[in-house]
Amino acid sequence: MASTHNNFDFFAASEKAIGDTELRRKLANASGHHLDAAARTRAEFPRYDEEREAARRIKAEAIGRLDELLLQLKQRLETNGCQVFFAADAAAARNYIVGIAKRNGLKRAVKGKSMTTEEIELNPALERAGVEVFETDLGEYIVQLRHERPSHILTPAIHLSKEDVGTLFHERFGMTYTNEPERLTAVARDNLRSIFMTADLGITGVNFAIAETGTLVLVENEGNGRFSSTLPDTFIAVMGIEKVIPRLADLSHFLEILARAGTGQKITTYTNFITCPRGHSELDGPREIHVVILDNGRSAMLADPVMREALYCLRCGACLNACPVYRRIGGHAYGYPYQGPIGSILSPNLFGSGAGFLPFASTLCGACREICPVKIDIPKMLLHMRAKENRNHLKWPRGASRARRAVARFARLAKRPRTVRTLSRIAAWMIRPVVRDGYVRWMPPPFSAWTRTRDFPAPKSAPRRKPKSGGV
């Protein structure tokens, strides 16, 4: 099945999103809240930078020894009683999982949060095979009810307000409208409890897979990951090859920084360790555990000395919160499951040339690199990918080509300061009638594309150059 992620018009989607002032307000509130909380928690933790360095070192080691560690992980998992499947691509992963559902006659799946299953478009494949699929992370549950995709890798419903959720629940469940988060959460919890009790398949992602012990680590805040991985008789964990870490002792370094960077918590509420299926004398836990280890383009990233650093990513979401582009357009405008700065790197590598414009959706301000808990040099990779796309003669849409030609003309003009000064003076004089408080609020086409969504700072009349000393 062809991916539905491709053929997405990033330019049209981002233009629409920029014009949505309500969306921008919600994004600014939510991401601002996470950024403030994260800054506070980090300030209270003097070892934060030390732990960042340690985590980065471990990731570098793990990615450098990936073949060996994956083999060790597979052996340990199998010794522990789990079944392991290496999936070369999304189709192979989907087919394997659907095959398990068919073979075991499974009809109802509960899912913990997993960006990797978004990547492989698992839900529609299971539904086509007659399996009901329920997202159980609250944000994922909400976006599933709205037939949407998550708009943030950590907080899937970041584009919605509590009023939006109140309206959704009122329409879907017939309950009296409320915007009180406690009541809305209670309703979702009641609905999900009965679904958990009747599910026969659990599916989650994996945050870390420990090669030394064959342990899968799942961090979360709601307990739904624990329910999804323990209540149903069949449990499937889906992970990218980059999730492996060498030793159990390494884990603490990641747990110290992951939640601090993403949500500003000291640690997530639940840290689940999954090692083996239910033993004969045990009362709970899955009877069958499958671990799907996905490549889907990651090996090619590994082979590129610049791109391989993207495999360090912990999916903490901090770079999205810090990104001035993400904060204005939100996640849906990116068109792929991974959004924001890291999404602009992952999507073209995992989904192909349809996502080739995304590395250009950045101001290269460096906020993502600053905030990343494992110090991934995202701007460097974005520049690397831009150069590659340009070499491949990326075909720009008409409007974008015009903008690029205009920038090229400006670059030529900027080399002639005397002409620039004269033109600036003329522009300042011509534009004077439409300047209000130092800003131009309206300009005629083609400049109206700018003033439709933001004000333009009025050009200052360029100062006349002082005559050189001794001049007249």
Ligand code: SF4
């Ligand atoms: S790139 Fe860094 S900041 Fe962004 S999601 Fe990954 S780990 Fe977090």
